Amino acid sequence: MTNSYENHNSYIPSIKELRANYRKEKRYLLEKEQNISMKKEVKKEGSFFNYFRESEIEDIEKFDYENKYYNKYKEYIQNEYETKEAEIARIKNCIAYEKFFLEWERRVIFESEDSSIRSNPATRYRVDKIKKLEIELEETISKSNIAKIVFNKEKLLSDIENQKNKKLVNVDYVSNAKGKIKESLRKGVPVNIIGHLGSGKTALATEAAVEFTIENKIQDFLENKMQEWYFDNENTSFEEVLEVFQKNNEDIRNHYKNILINGSKEDLEKIQPLFISGSHNLTYEDMFIEKTLILNSNFSSEDFEYYLNYLSENFFGWIENHQKELESVPIKEQFQIKMQIWKSLSDLLVAKNSAFGTEIKKIEKEILIAVKEGRPVIVDELNAIAMQNLIALNDILQKNIGSLAYITGVGPVRIKRGFAFIGTGNLSTRLVSYEGTNELNPAFKSRFMTIEYNYLPQSLIGSLSDQDDNSKNELFRIIITRLLDDNGNLYIPNPQKTLDELFRFAQLSRVTQNVFMGKWKDAGDEQSTFDELELKESVLSIRNILHVLDDWNLGEEKNIDLALWDSFISSITYPDDQSYILSQCLRFGFFSESEGWSIKTKSIGEASTTFDEVRTRPYKYVRPRIEALSYLDVIDIIFGKSKFHEDEKLLEFLGIEGEDKTITVDQLQSLDQEINHLEYSKDIMDYLDKGRNGESNEG
16 A cells, blocks of 8 residues: 555646646535535524525545655646746736826826927837736736636636626627727716617716716826835935835725725715716706796894894994984984884895895706816717707817817806716617617717717627637627636536537627628528518627526526526517527527427517417426536636647646657667667777777677
């Protein structure tokens, strides 16, 4: 037994084997931890709940792998994680610092007398420096598998946090759209976001506006903070500057991050945009200033002592001014006059501070408040507002920050820094038309930067295992993110089968989105005619996708097929939409006959399909065993597997000198020739040695 253990412990595994066992141990520890966590008390609940609480405890296959090289491998991985985390954090901090200084330079240019010039050697230096640092970051990630994992794990945890806080997941499509919006707003150009229903236009506008406001506040804070710090630290190094900047930057960002999650109403009000819901009935007054009649019957708000003092001052002032006249009349009449004057002054005071009817009061509305206070304003469904009312926005939309804009009924108002205007609108096509919307005037549209924002990218070709670059399947990434725990781990039944189903679900969703947008050629259904390929009301938008996932609930009570039926297909009220989507479900492998489904294609105009029609037998579901995948597995799933690189540094750390090398046939032949040559040379040397020693060379 001892010899067997020693042999196993001294066995030299391949790097590939070490990596595989590292991931296997991660999964084992996750399942073990879940079982342990279910045995702990839930502090917020009472004794009854905790005493009678039961949970499913799975038998876990024990991870048993003892090897000295494996233990050293884990030590090496931990050290490399820490090293790469620090290296990536350093580069990111440098990029953030350069962007901060670039923004500072541009603000100085904007506020100077000649603000028409936007570029100078200082801004060009910062732009070039940022590009160099971004290239350095890309090279760092590409040269190290661990660096790539560190980088992608940070993105993964950010995705999970956004999903948890009901925010958009920052896949590249979303991040790029936000970047365009904020860049336009920084230049003072209003933005109009157009797209189809359920694509997330309003959420995008809101998040971009909030980030725009927060970034402005962070920029102001850091400029002041770094300036104050430098007053006391003039003889400092650039490394110290970066260190101080990093701390201040992290502190202020965490401050606003906490406000967004747990902030008070007052704190949130300072960073949230103002919001107007557009409609055909929305008037000019609804956007700028509303005039209303009010009945003001209350006395002014000052206390009684104030009015008594005010009345006394006026009374004695009148007495003093008319002293000579009073002295000319008898004392009894003087008293009567004084009483009359006091009463008159009292009546005048009451009349001045009381309302005796209605008066007109002006109430400032969202756009005027945004202009005066320097805040973003979002007009949702901009193209639903009558064009004659939108024209009133012209002067505001074409003026720069800091200049005066004329508002009818108010007059000239200075546009304060921080003001931004974002409009959103549904995009109509030949197949889909949104009732109550208008085509915007070309002259009015020209004042905006228009962004078309629709559904997320997703490949429609091949299965999950066929994908060359999983990172491009951003819709699939959203789906997986919805199912992860806070640490990026995934617990699902039969992982290989379920992941394949979820990928096909992403493909199905994207097909419905393409057809709904009128991009029928992108739907991959070239056999159908143009007229057949249309969806009038129904689409698997992000909102509907999340409904399906929540109903499926990690396969707790039903499989994906039934969740898709219950939470989406059964609710489709337009029969032709339902029929087409069902045909695409079959195309992507859902509702198979072997599992008791019978989907029949219906002609245009037929009635909706019911559940009883599509089932050949009662639905029964046996849940497969739930298995754990660690964040390492999840990163491979959504970002793609890293190509395996043999790490010389790792081999050196392990004390292994490339034991797992492979050679080609040509190399083998070459080595064989060299060995034969050496053997032949050895024979000659032996022959010569014998001759020198006087031995016979015959035979």
